[in-house]
Amino acid sequence: MELFLQFLFSGITVGAIYALIALGFNIVYNATSILNLAQGEFLVFGGLLMWYFLEKLNLPYGFSFLLALGATGFVGLLMERFTIRPLQKTADPLLLILITIAFSILLRGILMFLFGKDPYGYRPIDEGPPLIIFGAILQRQVLWILLFVVLTLIFLYLFFNCTMIGRAMKACSVDKTSASLMGINTSQMVMLSFFLSGIFAGLAGILITPITFIEYDKGPLLTIKGFTSAILGGLGSNWGVMAGGFLLGILESLIAGYVHSGLKDALALLLMLIMLLFRPAGLFQSAEQARLRKL
Amino acid sequence: MATLLEVKGIYKSFGGHEVLKDVNLKIEELTIHALIGPNGAGKTTLLNIINGIERADRGNIYLLNMDITNYTVEARVRVGLARTFQLLEVFSGLTVLENILTALFAKNPWGIIKSMLFGERFHPIEGQLKKRALEYLEFVNLSHRADEEVQNLPAGEQKLLEIARALALEPKILLLDEPAAGLNNRETRILGEILKKICREKGITILLVEHDMELVMRVSDLITVLNFGEVLAEGPPTLIQKDPRVIKAYLGEDF
Amino acid sequence: MKDTILNPNTKTYIYLLIFYIVILSAGFSIKDPYILTIFVFAGLNALSALGLSLLMGLAGQISLGHNGFYGLGAYLSAILSVYYKVPVLLSIVIAVTFTSLFAILLAIPALRLKGHYLAVATLGFGEIIYLLLNEWGPGGPSGFGDIPRLYLGAIELSSPLHFHLFVWTLFAVAFFFSLNLANSTYGKVLRALHASETALRTLGINIVSLKVKIFILSAFLTALSGAIYAHFVTFVSPATFSVFYSVLLLMMVMLGGIHSLWGAPIGALFITFLPETLRPFKEYDILIYGLILTLGLIFFRKGIIHLLEVGAKRWLPFLK
Structure with a gap:
């Protein structure tokens, strides 16, 4: 029981991170039908930048937090303007997928140039002693992570249902042509989607670095995990992909705990392949729903 | 004349919206059979189902009395079905x-x-x-x-x-999806001649989905009108042109 | 000759002959074993990139999992020859055959998936192979050595020059067959796969079988390259076979020029020699690769081969 709880806690922690990456995937996918494979690098960028502001420049925690968040969003925005937009006219999916890979390598290169190959970490938001629940240890940072996930969910709900710009974005994801006929600037929506995906991945990076430490080349695996989560939950739905993130995190942690820790990554990948082959629409939506989303 | 292609009781719906409701169609050998109807009447969907790109929810398709409902696209080509597309599907680069x-x-x-x-x-x-x-x-x-x-x-x-x-x-039968779309008058006239030649010289039956009424009236032997997924009327061009239901549903807008 | 299809343009074959002769004479005239070694690596990369070029350029499918084929080819042949004492040539044949069959596993997702989905699925496949080599490969993450060298009959390929001749000859043969394929109707049908799968199906062509075959061919070439690599370096470790290798192959194909098979050898030579010319910046290779690939994709999509074509037309008018 104690052991199970411990695995569950660590699963929820990683799961929250996967959920935020998957969310970024989904927002960009809804706006552009592109899978942005630089998603994991955004996360690393957020974490390392936070370290720089906090430890190197000694800025206050909250201020560093906001700066790192904004900077990651800005990188997403730059990526869209300078790499996605020039290529979107060609409408060649091969090129669009390659450019996201190219940009992820570039970003990784920049990170290595700036931060070297060492892992980085910094103090958690709350430095109190960890909580003990039925004998299992729960770090306070985990509660903060969950709090931010809940805040993200509230933000998403309000943004997509109560603001004009959010609704416009939703309209774009349903039918781009009609949306642009209605006077919505779809190009701006694409830019905004990259900005938001940068913000969410950055948030994940900032929150997880105090727990796991992070180095420049953590990106690709996180990208794949985020994508697996998105596929589990079913690309298209924000709630679905986030649920997929938690599901994957918990599954992985249980496999690592009870079976073999070296296999958890391989099994996650295998899960992704199986999902892609047999249920590409995800666990929570039917194939018909996915088809209507032009999956 | 024998029936070449028969479509029996086809139903198809997308996400709860019924696109085709109990559609029946008989295409005689060596004829040009036109399928017309307003936008969204389900013409292309029917063509896709005959050709095998899409599956019907219910109903059967027979080619020379052979049930081909469960044939793949490739198998249907082997028994004599060929088609063209509304949006061009040529192999660019070749x-x-x-x-x-x-x-x-x-x-x-x-x-x-x-x-x-x-x-x-x-x-x-x-x-x-x-x-x-x-x-x-x-x-x-x-x-x-x-x-x-x-x-x-x-x-x-x-x-x-x-x-x-x-x-x-x-092929035994050629399915054409709006071949005249995007053509000018002269090109359309030439197309009309080619369609007749295909039928007469090559002995290939044609199922023609087309919006250009002039072309349809000129070349087709029989016309089926589809409206909201149902067969509204069927007959030779002269009769269809005068059918009040058709005029109301469709031709009224154009003529 | 005007018929480009049924009587394939003989000019491309003459280029191949010239290319082969130039590469071989380079091998004989270069005495520095280090540079020759890089030529061998370039040849191996060219062979792998040719596999990817057939898949991506010709048939329009994406793969980010070719590091998996490269790794399987290398590890299987190495394990067979080291631990089961299988003669080297035979071990290569077994390893390559097995890997090609294994490629069907990757072809299955390719049949169902397109574009981005296919890219991520193949990426996952390559990553799985990499993780498994780390976990279960002999020596784990540090790999294993003492892999026997290659024998051709009684001749041991011991010097870089031997390998240079062997690898580039193999490449020339593979390239000759690939040109045949690309110029044949089969090649045109593969190219049509790129343009419209739906239309191909309505012509009665079984696209499943097309895709499986081109995947197997592609994997075959990359696995062959991997197996020879193992017996050239005589040491393998998982790091060589990470997803980064797939990215390198991608760069070779894209920068060389995806619209022509010639992009593969040109890109392979360029990318393989690039780190050597950038030796002072070795620390930042990822940054440089990232920059080249990003800028190349945005501004230079036709590749080096296009520059060569334009240059040849301008400066060597007698060719056309």
């Missing part, structure tokens, strides 16, 4: 002649290993294939374009190429 050769490939395969070892050398009917491909181009007056890359052709000629490519399959 020349006009090469586009036709891909159609001849299925019946005269030359495997990957042989292709790697010899290219086309030692192909038993190499010269013949090219000659036949050129004949099909000649039939639609495109032989002078044979060596041009297909994306450099105007839309009208690409449409003709698609028809030639479908003819190269030597």
Whole structure:
């Protein structure tokens, strides 16, 4: 029981991170039908930048937090303007997928140039002693992570249902042509989607670095995990992909705990392949729903 | 005349919206049968179901009394179904002649290993294939374009190429999805002649989905009107033109 | 000759002959074993990139999992020859055959998936192979050595020059067959797969079989390259076979020029020699690769081969 709880806690922690990456995937996918494979690098960028502001420049925690968040969003925005937009006219999916890979390598290169190959970490938001629940240890940072996930969910709900710009974005994801006929600037929506995906991945990076430490080349695996989560939950739905993130995190942690820790990554990948082959629409939506989303 | 293609009781819905409701259709041999109807009447969906790209929820399709409902797209080609597309589906990057050769490939395969070892050398009917491909181009007056890359052709000629490519399959029935869309008056008239020639000279039955009423009235032997997924009327052009239901549902807007 | 299809243009074959002769004479005239070694790596990469070029350029499918084929080819042949004492040539044959069959596993997702989905699925496949080599490969993450060298009959390929001649000859043969394929109707049908799968199906062509075959061919070439790599370096470790190798192959194909098979050898030579010319910046290779690939994709999509074509037309008018 104690052991199970411990695995569950660590699963929820990683799961929250996967959920935020998957969310970024989904927002960009809804706006552009592109899978942005630089998603994991955004996360690393957020974490390392936070370290720089906090430890190197000694800025206050909250201020560093906001700066790192904004900077990651800005990188997403730059990526869209300078790499996605020039290529979107060609409408060649091969090129669009390659450019996201190219940009992820570039970003990784920049990170290595700036931060070297060492892992980085910094103090958690709350430095109190960890909580003990039925004998299992729960770090306070985990509660903060969950709090931010809940805040993200509230933000998403309000943004997509109560603001004009959010609704416009939703309209774009349903039918781009009609949306642009209605006077919505779809190009701006694409830019905004990259900005938001940068913000969410950055948030994940900032929150997880105090727990796991992070180095420049953590990106690709996180990208794949985020994508697996998105596929589990079913690309298209924000709630679905986030649920997929938690599901994957918990599954992985249980496999690592009870079976073999070296296999958890391989099994996650295998899960992704199986999902892609047999249920590409995800666990929570039917194939018909996915088809209507032009999956 | 015998029935070549029969469509029986086809139902199809997308996400709860019924696109086709109990559609029945009989296409006689050696006729040009037109399928008309307002936008969204379900014409292209019906064509897709006959051709096998989409599956009907219910209903059957017979070719010469043989049930082909469960055949794959490829199998339907083998028993004699060919089609063209509303939005052009030519192979850009290939020349006009090469586009036709891909159609001849299925019946005269030359495997990957042989292709790697010899290219086309030692192909038993190499010269013949090219000659036949050129004949099909000649039939639609495109032989002078044979060596041009297909994306450099105007839309009208690409449409003709698609028809030639479908003819190269030597089908029993040819399904044409709005072949006149994007053509000017002169090109449409030429298309009309070609369609008649296909039917008379090659003995190929045609199912024609088309919006250009003039063309439809001129070439077709029988017209079926589809409205909101149901067959509204059926008859020869002269009768359809006078049918009050059809005029109300459809022709009223155009005439 | 005007017929480009049924009587394939003989010019490309003459270029191949010239290319082969130039590469071989380079091998004989270069005495520095280090540079020759890089030539061998370039040849191996060219062979792998040719596999990817057939898949991506010709048939329009994406793969980010070719590091998996490269790794399987290398590890299987190495394990067979080291631990089961299988003669080297035979071990290569077994390893390559097995890997090619294994490629069907990757072809299955390719049949169902397109574009981005296919890219991520193949990426996952390559990553799985990499993780498994780390976990279960002999020596784990540090790999294993003492892999026997290659014998051709009684001749041991011991010097870089031997390998240079062997690898580039193999490449020339593979390239000759690939040119045959690309110029044949089969090649045109593969190219049509890129343009419209739906239309191909309505011509009665079984696209499942097309895709499976081109995947197997592609994997075959990359696995062959991997197996020879193992017996050239005589040491393998998982790091060589990470997803980064797939990215390198991608760069070779894209920068060389995806619209022509010639992009593969040109890109392979360029990318393999690039780190040597950038030796002072070795620390930042990822940054440089990232920059080149990003800028190349935005501004230079036709590749080096296009520059060569334009240059040849301008300066060597007698060619056309």
